[in-house]
Amino acid sequence: MSRLRYRRVRVTQRHGSRLPACLIAATLVAMPALVNAHTGAGAAGYGGFISGLLHPVTGLDHVVAMVAVGLWGAILGAPAIWALPIAFPLVMTFGAVLGVLGVPLPGIETGIAASGIVLGTMVMLNARPPLAVAFSLISVFAIFHGHAHGAELPESGVPVFYAAGFVIATGLLHLSGIALGLLLRWPAGRVAVRGTGACIAAAGVYFLLSALISAPGAGS
Amino acid sequence: MLLASAGLPLTAHAHANAGWAHGLLDGAAVFVGTVEYLLPVLAAALLSSRETPSIRCSVCYIAAGLLLGMFCAYAASDIIVVALIAQIYLSLLGLLVLLELRLPVVIVTLLRFLAGGMVGLELGNSTAGAPLSEPALTLGFIVTAAGMYTATGLIASHVRTGWQRIAIRIVGSWIVAIAVIYIAYLIRQFR
Numbered sequence: 007m008s009r010l011r012y013r014r015v016r017v018t019q020r021h022g023s024r025l026p027a028c029l030i031a032a033t034l035v036a037m038p039a040l041v042n043a044h045t046g047a048g049a050a051g052y053g054g055f056i057s058g059l060l061h062p063v064t065g066l067d068h069v070v071a072m073v074a075v076g077l078w079g080a081i082l083g084a085p086a087i088w089a090l091p092i093a094f095p096l097v098m099t100f101g102a103v104l105g106v107l108g109v110p111l112p113g114i115e116t117g118i119a120a121s122g123i124v125l126g127t128m129v130m131l132n133a134r135p136p137l138a139v140a141f142s143l144i145s146v147f148a149i150f151h152g153h154a155h156g157a158e159l160p161e162s163g164v165p166v167f168y169a170a171g172f173v174i175a176t177g178l179l180h181l182s183g184i185a186l187g188l189l190l191r192w193p194a195g196r197v198a199v200r201g202t203g204a205c206i207a208a209a210g211v212y213f214l215l216s217a218l219i220s221a222p223g224a225g226s
Numbered sequence: 227m228l229l230a231s232a233g234l235p236l237t238a239h240a241h242a243n244a245g246w247a248h249g250l251l252d253g254a255a256v257f258v259g260t261v262e263y264l265l266p267v268l269a270a271a272l273l274s275s276r277e278t279p280s281i282r283c284s285v286c287y288i289a290a291g292l293l294l295g296m297f298c299a300y301a302a303s304d305i306i307v308v309a310l311i312a313q314i315y316l317s318l319l320g321l322l323v324l325l326e327l328r329l330p331v332v333i334v335t336l337l338r339f340l341a342g343g344m345v346g347l348e349l350g351n352s353t354a355g356a357p358l359s360e361p362a363l364t365l366g367f368i369v370t371a372a373g374m375y376t377a378t379g380l381i382a383s384h385v386r387t388g389w390q391r392i393a394i395r396i397v398g399s400w401i402v403a404i405a406v407i408y409i410a411y412l413i414r415q416f417r
Contacts, residue, residue, distance in 0.1 A: 102406075
């Protein structure tokens, strides 16, 4: 009797474990038909989503900083490895709100460039400050990044798609940084990660110089 | 089978130019193609995902909330105010998903019902009550919303490991972020 029950439970577990995969497959299969149907009103929305998605990705200054956040989280380990990618979008939202409402913030480009320098340096030096210090640092930079995204929220069309796009893109960039952080398991990987941090910091210096040179009144 | 079923929906849509099929597809496309409708249902599903047995039963609360919201849309008139209230509620739902609080069943039930109500209210308000005069579109919308809710809830309820639960928290933070940014946009439009 107990053997029968054991076999029944095993079968249930096997079939039960396939349920999420089946549901995911079913949802994905249904999506193309729904997306293709009546794309009149949806086209602008998905265009806005793509635009928002591309905004952090096509700006190298955003990319390096977001990847650095993920890398630094991987260096700091749990709970920072997941807490930073959760905290960053939330604080970035505050900056985005300021940008949407037209509240001016001085030195946006300088702040974004500085984020690359500081975060890249943290990764390069394998810095492990207390979590509160790490949070404070990324929060300051998140406001600058958020303001830059929010200030370009489209006036018309479907801004919520744009917002969804850049929030998700930011999260995915963090994830790519965390994925790179998996290299930390190996000695050569640790060197590679620190080298990546150095490259990020160097890129930040380049962006800072560009921002200072192109600032109004510079060079006069 | 997967490839065949991927092709089938497109074939069915090919001649669905009128009648109920057209309305059903319209309703489904409106739900899937509008983030303001999709996110509250997803958030409600993620919130409910800790109670596996009740996911299938709880979908009726979403559907009931949707219908009631569409009825109430006749009384509401200001699109921006309704959208603002809906986004404030969505940010609350996202926060609850992020915090992964274990709430009493009654509270979760109420949250699901209100989520459906907010979506129905927004839809009815933005289309001047049209969903109630187009039964096929309404049915397609509600069925798609219910299906998305059930699928998401069932998938999320099978999430067990720490990393998977962290992923749900991250999605919760995204929902809060999107809702708050949209609130700022609505305030800008209101001024």
